[in-house]
Amino acid sequence: METPTPDPHSGAVLDGRYVLGERLRSDASGSAYAAHDRATGTTVVVTVLHPWLVGDAPAVHAFRGRAQHLEAVSHPGLARFLDHGRDGDRVYAVNEYLRGEPLAEVLDGAFPVHEPHRALTVIASVLEALDAAHAQGIVHGALTPDRVVVGDDGRAGITGFPLLFDAAEDEAPDTRTDVRAVGLLLHALITGEPADPGEARPLRPSALVDSLPPDLDMLVANATDPNPRYRPRDAGQYLTLVEQVMRSLSRPLEEGGADTTRPIPIAAAELPAPRRRPLRRRVPVLAAAVLLVAALFATGWALFPREPEATLPDLAGVAAEEAEARLESLGLGLVVRFRDTYHDTVEPGGVAGSEPGPGAVLAEGDAVMLALSVGPRHADVPDVVGDTENEARDLLREAGFTRIDVVQEHSAEQLPGTVLATEPAAGREGDREDPVVIRVSEGVIVPSLDGMTQEEAVDALTRVGLTAVVVEQHHETVEPGGVSAQNPEPGSILPEEGEVSVTVSTGPEPEEEPSESPSETPSEESGGDRDEESEDGDGDGHNDGHGGGQGGGWDDHSCSAPAWSPGTTYEEGERVSHNGREYESRWWNQDNEPDSGTLWGPWSDRGRC
Incomplete structure (x- = not known):
């Protein structure tokens, strides 16, 4: 029986805080894990960049940059991004763990998917959350049923934002990509059948569900049109259409509230036939009834005034904030929404039109859509x-x-x-x-020289059009002739024939020989050490006045930089001393010992103190 390959990250602890557990999914970004946050005692999701991308500087930059952008977006329906960082050779991002039932399981029959209002309620909550992201210029790009979670209240939450997109894709995802993904979700909710993402025609759920309202067909077809130009521009615009359809459909009866009222049958034969009065006797009675009705109507009009109404003013050219204030001053509690539109004359941010138009009579709670200009097309x-x-x-x-x-x-x-x-x-x-x-x-991407000899490194750089500048330096762990460091780091981009500094190991530092003359004083020994250090030429300005002590040993007290301390957090650029050598932090790190022997770890060896 085959033994499954162990997950390289499961069980790892990142920065002493996030304990990685079960792997949830993988994509172009990396692998996402359910994790325990020791600091807050909560469950979170940690996405770890694929190991083969850690040495790709542009990929790391894009991964961390998108995580930082997502941390600025907040909405109850979005899994909040909480943190990102790097722990040794693991680059990661942390987001909130949304509890609920994945929509992929809902589609398996745990939810009454054939009720249009319930399907539209889920879709509307998805679009509300997406609208918050789109407003910040952020797209999801990979919205599928397993990345939507349905709560007990029937509303949906979105998780699983990719932090990198597949470079093999023809086009980068945009807001219309997300709209099509929501259209596919709506099709699946209405029909109970998953939609084919590669379908080359607009999807129509009426092909699978009989007697479907045509508005629902329109919603799905508009969003799933293969040509992005014909889809709603973004989540906000699609949400407006969904809400219009929700209002146009008659609401289903409440659960358990089926209408059992029936008219009471009356047998006409059992009722006595009414006697007709002569017309001359009925006229006074009719006149009195008319007067009574008129009086009651007038009294009722006075006692029960009509619901408040107002006329929609002409807001063309008015700034969005002022238009919203004017509508609020009408005192009707209007629901004001906005959508973007091109306009040749109205300045960006100004109102280019409204739905309904100026002069329309508004009642309390009515919705008004303001079209805001984004300038000429x-x-x-x-x-x-x-x-x-x-x-x-x-x-x-x-x-x-x-x-x-x-x-x-x-x-x-x-x-x-x-x-x-x-x-x-x-x-x-x-x-x-x-x-x-x-x-x-x-330009030219700098390759990784890790594990190469000097000859191999020079050849690798020459083949891609770069120039190698070789520097020799002692190293405690790298074999003589092997590459111990390079500058710039792998993944950096240089112009053709750009220079790459290649540090080649000459082996460990030679042990200092004991003094041959017993008459030499400690001060003379110290002076000798200083002379040798000066001749070595590998100091960085911190060596003067710090002798090695008797016996030629080195310790942290001979360095000007503070000694490295486990548990201390070090920012990028900070220097420490450790075992007689000085190190500089490449990035934020904690509990990473400087001389751990990791070539591309968080510490750069700056030489002897």
Whole structure:
């Protein structure tokens, strides 16, 4: 019988706080684990970057950057991101553990999926949560039934945000990607059947469920259209459509509240036939009844005034905050929602229109949709050639272009990350619904030289167009001739023929020989040590005046940097002394001994004290 391969992370403790347990899932980001947070005593989810990506500096940067962005998003329906960091060779992020039933299990029959209102309630809560993320410029990108959790109240929560996306994908996911994913969820909830994500036509649940209201078909078909251009722009816009359909559908009867009322049958034969009065005798009675009804109507009108009403003012061109204040001043408790729209004349942020339109009569609690201008649909592409990729992104966003595709190209003339060209070209008019392609100089990615000899390292750098600068230095654990360090680190990007410093081990430090002359005084011995240290040339300015003591031994007290202490937290750039050598922290770390022998660990060996 085969023995299953043990999980490389399960049971590990990150930074002395997060105890990793069962693996929940894996994706392009890494593996997610249920974990125990010792500091709070709660269950959390910890996503650990794949080991083969830890040496990929751009991947680590993207992973930690997205985790940091997600920490800024807060909504009851989103699993909050709580922390991120690095513990040795493990890069990780921590998010809240949402309790409830995964939608994937709900679809197996634990939920009455064929009731449209209940399905729409789940979908509306998913969209409310997604709307909060989309408002911060963050997409989920991998929303599936196993990443949606349904609580006891029937509302849904979203978890499983990927921290990296598969580079093999044709296009980066955007808000319309999330909308299609929600459409697939709605189709599954209505029909009870999982939808095919690769379907090339808009999905219509009426093909599987008879007598389905056409509005539901419209909701699913609009969201699952293969062409993103025809889908709702984002979660907020789709939520508006869902809520409209929810209001248009008649609500189902409450559970256990079936209408058992029946009209009481009356046999006409058992009732005596009414006698008719002569017309002349009925006229006074009818006139009196009319007067009585009129009096009662007038009295009732006075005693029971009509519900408050107001007319919707014309808010065109008014800023969103002012428009909302004006509607609030009507005193009707209106539900005000917003959606984005292009407009050629109204300044961004101003009201371009409303639903219903100006002059409509509003009653208490009515909903008003305000269309806010995001400026014209077409704009001139700014000139970003020669700028860095980040600078180009900022300028394009300021011009209104939010869809930006990056194509990396080799360039011997430009530094890595420099924009070489754009499509459309600078000064040309671009459609803000279409992506702007920026071509960026890729440079050369520095390979990992871990475990190589000097000859192998020089050859590896030469083959990718980089220049090796060899530096020799003693090392306690790396064999002579082996690479003990490199600068810059693996994954960094350099221009072609850029230099990489390769530190090659010359073996451990030689032990100092005892003094041959017994007449030498300790001060003379100390002086000799200082001379040797000066001749070695590997000091960093901290060696003067710190002799090795009798017997040639070294200890932490001969270093100017504070001694390393277990349990102490060290930030990036801090220096410590340990076993006669000085180390500098590459990143935040704790309980990582400096001379552990890990080549790419959190400590950089700065030489003897």
